[in-house]
Amino acid sequence: MRRTLFTRDHEDFRQLVRDYLGREVVPVYEDWRRAGHVPRELFTALGELGIIGTAVPEEFGGGGVQDYRYNVVIQEEAARAAVTLGGLRTHLDVVLPYFLALADGAQRARWFPGLASGKLYTAIAMSEPGTGSDLAGITTKAVRDGDHYVLDGSKTFITGGYHADLVIVAARTSIDPDNRRAGLSLLVVERGMPGFSVGRTLDKLGLTVQDTVELSFDGVRVPVADRLGAEGAAFSYLGRNLAQERLAIAVGAVAQSRAAIDRTLEHVRDRRVFGRTVAEFQNTKFELAAMSAELEAAQTMLDAAIAALVEGELDGVDAARTKLFCTEVQGRIVDRCLQLHGGYGYILDYPIARLYADARVSRIYGGTSEVMKIIISKSLGL
Structure with missing residues (x-):
């Protein structure tokens, strides 16, 4: 279309x-x-x-x-x-x-x-070993000491942390027993600050070129001048960009689905079995036709969401709908494309194998598919 x-x-x-x-x-x-x-x-x-x-x-x-x-x-x-x-x-x-x-x-x-x-180059450090998506449960703390904060704690699943020069760290600067979301602040930690260290690179199923690391902060003195925004207001800040973050995942899901189909079309036209190309079998034609229709539906939905974001009108619910649909479509498409590659699809020398491994995290990070369904169901009054 x-x-x-x-x-x-x-x-x-x-x-x-x-x-x-x-x-x-x-x-x-x-x-x-x-x-x-x-x-x-x-x-x-x-x-x-x-x-x-x-x-x-x-x-x-x-x-x-x-x-x-x-x-x-x-x-x-x-x-x-x-x-x-x-x-x-x-x-x-x-x-x-x-x-x-x-x-x-x-x-x-x-x-x-x-x-x-x-x-x-930048990264953002929110997730902790014991909190995952529960940002209100962040335990990394920053205690004010004159013109500095003293930062202690650890973060995990940090994309881009291997090279990052600036890391935005979500840390607890105060505790409100009646409101778990209060008291979080955003501090910018610069590479080389004493006490800041980059830990091991996590060995992932996919996205092997996208480094994901652990970070630790041991008495890091971060200048108050390196705080982003107001003290204690981080939770509201973190929610403002969620729509774009989730939309970005949907963009990748649809783009990688299209790449999977394109690579599969090349393969089935070249690969011969039983005296015919794989493309000549009716099952191949039907599978690719169904995938093409599903991809166009996802692309149309995604483009509408992108246009809404550019106009400043994309809300969290529509971002959740878009991420949910596009990433679920991605999972189905890359799986079927790999199947059409046969044994070659399981070999990492072939892009489809990497696309398959990379796709799995799309339904997890930025909020799992289940979290997206919770957001959508609440908008329905459920």
Whole structure:
């Protein structure tokens, strides 16, 4: 179906991203996969090209255009090339919005030029070993000591933490026995601060190039000047960007589903069994036809949600509906595509195997499918 979401500027940007990925990333991607993370130089290179600074104000070297569609293009082109760009999605779609919304004038002057150029790379640390999605249960604490906070605790499942120069840490700065959500603050911890250490890289089922690490904070002295927003207001801040975070996961789900179908079409047209190509069997035709219809339904729903986000009208319920539907579609499509590859689909040399492994987390992070159903059911008065 014809998409009307993008303008000529977006399509020019798409060509820039596509050319860069084909020239600089695809030829070395297997090296990145073996290393378990992307090289730090990737983000500087993307910054030099203007790919990751589009939303940063012009006065700090960015593009000055807060248009989420540019982020969509990056995800779509990465999926098309069958590559993962480390934690770049988290940096752009999840972390950067906090800086743009909450940084004061001094913080903007310190950090925004690096965010625009790619010299500063970010992560966000919310999840803890004992809390998971229960942000109100955060136990990492920060005690005020003059012009600093003394930060102690640990975080896990931190995407992009391996390379991060700035980490937004959700920490408890006070306790209100009557309100578990009160008393949380956002502190920006800078790489190299004494007591801040990056722990082991977690060995995951999929997304092997997207580093996921543990972080620990042992008496880290964080300047009060490095706090984002007001003290004790973090819970409300964390909820503001959830719609975009969940939409970003849906964008990846649909883009990777399309990549899975495209790769499968190539395979079934080339692969011959019993004297015929796999594409000639009726079951293959029916399976791919059904997947194509389901993908177009997901794409149409997703594009409507993206348009709503760009207009500032996407609410949490519609973001939950979009994430739920698109990620569930992704799970079905990549599974069926792998099946059509036969034994080759189980070999990691084939992109479909990696797409299959990568897809599983889409229904978990950013809020599980079950959490999405809870949000949707509440909107129905249930």
